[in-house]
Amino acid sequence: MKKLITILLFPMSVLAQQQIKTKAVLESATVYNNGAQLTHIGKVNLPAGTSEVVINNISGRVNENSIQVGVSNGVTILSVQFNKDFLNTDAANPEIKKLSDSVKIVSSELIKTKNARTIEEQTLVLLDENRKSGGTNSGTNVAEPIKLADYYRTKNTEVRNTIAALTITEDKQNQKLTALQQQIAELRNNPNQQLGQLVLQVMAKEYIDASYNISYVTPNAGWLASYDIKAMNISNPLGVVYKAAITQNTGLDWKKIKLALSTGNPNYNITAPTLNPWFVSTYSLQSQLAGRARGMAIARDEKMLEETVVVGYVKAKKENLTGAVSTINNYTSVNESQLGVTFNIDIPYDVNSDNKPHTVAFKEYEVPAKYKYYAAPKLSTDAYLLADVTDWEKLNLQAGDANIIFEGTYTGKSYIDPANILDTLSLSMGKDKKIIITKEKQQDFSSTKFVGVNKKQVFTYLIKIRNTKKESIDLSLKDQYPLSTESDIEIELLENSGAEVNKENGMLSWQLKIAPNETKTIKLSYSVKAPKSKIIAGL
Known part of the structure; x- marks a missing residue:
């Protein structure tokens, strides 16, 4: 058996x-x-x-x-x-x-x-x-x-x-x-x-x-771009360190792997879209626009000025800059396709499955930049050093935070968004306290007069810029005067000290070259004439 x-x-x-x-x-x-x-x-x-x-x-x-x-x-x-x-x-x-x-x-x-x-x-x-x-x-x-x-x-x-x-x-x-x-x-x-x-x-x-x-x-992985923007002085090119904060919780620790970073995304739905009819309709505007006073619209280009000056800027503080990221361009190749850009990194990396950001520096660029100073004394009496970069498209940038390091000192944080950049990438490198700017109202040249049923107000300001640096500077200065949207309110720009005037938005621009220890003076004056029965706010 x-x-x-x-x-x-x-x-x-x-x-x-x-x-x-x-x-x-x-x-x-x-x-x-x-x-x-x-x-x-x-x-x-x-x-x-x-x-x-x-x-x-x-x-x-x-x-x-x-x-x-x-x-x-x-x-x-x-x-x-x-x-x-x-x-x-x-x-x-x-x-x-x-x-x-x-x-x-x-x-x-x-x-x-x-x-x-x-x-x-x-x-x-x-x-x-x-x-x-x-x-x-x-x-x-x-x-x-x-x-x-x-x-x-x-x-x-x-x-x-x-x-x-x-x-x-x-x-x-x-x-x-x-x-x-x-x-x-x-x-x-x-x-x-x-x-x-x-x-x-x-x-x-x-x-x-x-x-x-x-x-x-x-789907349990991804990366976000960030940058270190470095400049030793305004005579040197701009150094851009391209970094990625990689997070993953795939359940598998990545040990000694070949890493590639792609600006594209895996598409789960690849069906081509179909356009449908586009219908529009009208509606009644029930409320006045924000910032409009009784009988007069105060120009909202203040917001434009604010965005130009301090987008993403925070209070400067010192950071320990030892252990700067070494050059890895020899280990990174770039592959461009119709669907995105891929950075192939020929260095083994470890990324644990902990859903925490693991920062990888994978590309360094040295780009020529044109440095200039920018000031909008209506919003801030500080002068901001800007670095203008052309041909920035070649850098294959992604939206992300940028640490600004100037003359070896951390000066603040900015934000780079390629979707909102035109032909020039303008980076704020920080405030320069050696450029002293003041804006004061000149009471002797400001007045209020009543002529018949109208009231005429004259406003006069004096803007002074002093360069205490040892070298000459180029300064782009901006200010504005108010605009009216009603026929019985008349605004006249009386004096602008040779500014470039945009009458559509009330912007005034000056391109100044200031020698060491030189002080430039700009006089701005305008008048507002309106019925004395109307109260105009915001002046």
């Missing part, structure tokens, strides 16, 4: 499908602004016939429609299935392993405590039975009742105290065990540490040492 069973099982084992486990190695990652494409490689020994291959060590956050698997010639893939890999998730996480080891130790100690408590409880029962036996049976081994009572009292107290202490110890061990198990459960449920696996059904014509590659898109 034994021989018969062996004969029956033998052909079944030959015909049964074999399951083979293999661990994929993460080779490269192309990170998009939203998402990443991961590529794995590996080898597996396949026997002739069909086999089930389980490939571990891939991300647990996968767009399953994007999975692509390639194998050596002579191997046919019959099916591909993606699963969550809970077992290898525990093995890959050293924290879970450490906690699991602690659970084993605490569980062992808890068993010992329970056993000790059980023995003490049984001892207490034995004492009680011996006491009852001593009180009713004259054949007891304890001859003297007094000694028996003393012995029972002492031993009973000792055993009960031991049981109480063991109970407290057991409770503490149970609490510790529960806490450890909760920590393990939280880590297992953490999406940042969730691994996945692919189950392949393959068929090989003969035994083969096959190679395979896997690629897929995961």
Whole structure:
């Protein structure tokens, strides 16, 4: 009968499908602004016939429609299935392993405590039975009742105290065990540490040492651009360090991988859009525009001035600038296509699956810049050093924060948005306190007169710019005068000291060249004539 069973099982084992486990190695990652494409490689020994291959060590956050698997010639893939890999998730996480080891130790100690408590409880029962036996049976081994009572009292107290202490110890061990198990459960449920696996059904014509590659898109990764803008002085070119803050919680730690950064995005919906009819309608304007006084519109180009001067600028502070980013241009290649720009970095990188930003400096540029100063004394009496960069499109910039470092000092933070840049990229390098600007109203040349039913007001301002630097400067100065939207309110620009006047928006511009220790004076005067029954606000 034994021989018969062996004969029956033998052909079944030959015909049964074999399951083979293999661990994929993460080779490269192309990170998009939203998402990443991961590529794995590996080898597996396949026997002739069909086999089930389980490939571990891939991300647990996968767009399953994007999975692509390639194998050596002579191997046919019959099916591909993606699963969550809970077992290898525990093995890959050293924290879970450490906690699991602690659970084993605490569980062992808890068993010992329970056993000790059980023995003490049984001892207490034995004492009680011996006491009852001593009180009713004259054949007891304890001859003297007094000694028996003393012995029972002492031993009973000792055993009960031991049981109480063991109970407290057991409770503490149970609490510790529960806490450890909760920590393990939280880590297992953490999406940042969730691994996945692919189950392949393959068929090989003969035994083969096959190679395979896997690629897929995961949505749980991305990068944001940032910059370090450096200038030693206004005579040197502008240094631009292009950086990326990479975040990923794919469940898989990226170790020593080839990294690429792409300005494109994986498109899940590639259906071409269709235009529909565009209908418009009218509506009544119920309220006046913001900033309009009674009978007069105050020009809102103040906002334009403010945006030009201090977009993204914050209060300057010093930073430790040691350990500046080294040049890596020799390790970075740029590939431009119709769908975006890809920066391929030929340096192995580690990026953990912790959803925290990992900053990578991947490109440095040295670009010529034209430096000039800018001031809008209506908004601020500071002079701002601007660096104008042309042909900025060649830099392949993305929107992002920029740290401004001038003459070795951190001066503030700006923001670069290529979508809002025209032909010139203008960067504010900070305020220069050696250029002193004042704007004062000249009371002697300002007046209010009543002529018939009208009131005429004259406003006169004196703007002074003093250059205390050792070299000449070019300064772009801007101011404005108010505009009227009503026919009975007349505004006249009386004096502008040779400004370029834009009558449509009321902007005044001066291009000044100021020598060392020179002071330039600009006189601005305008009049506002309106019915004296009207009150004009904002002047």
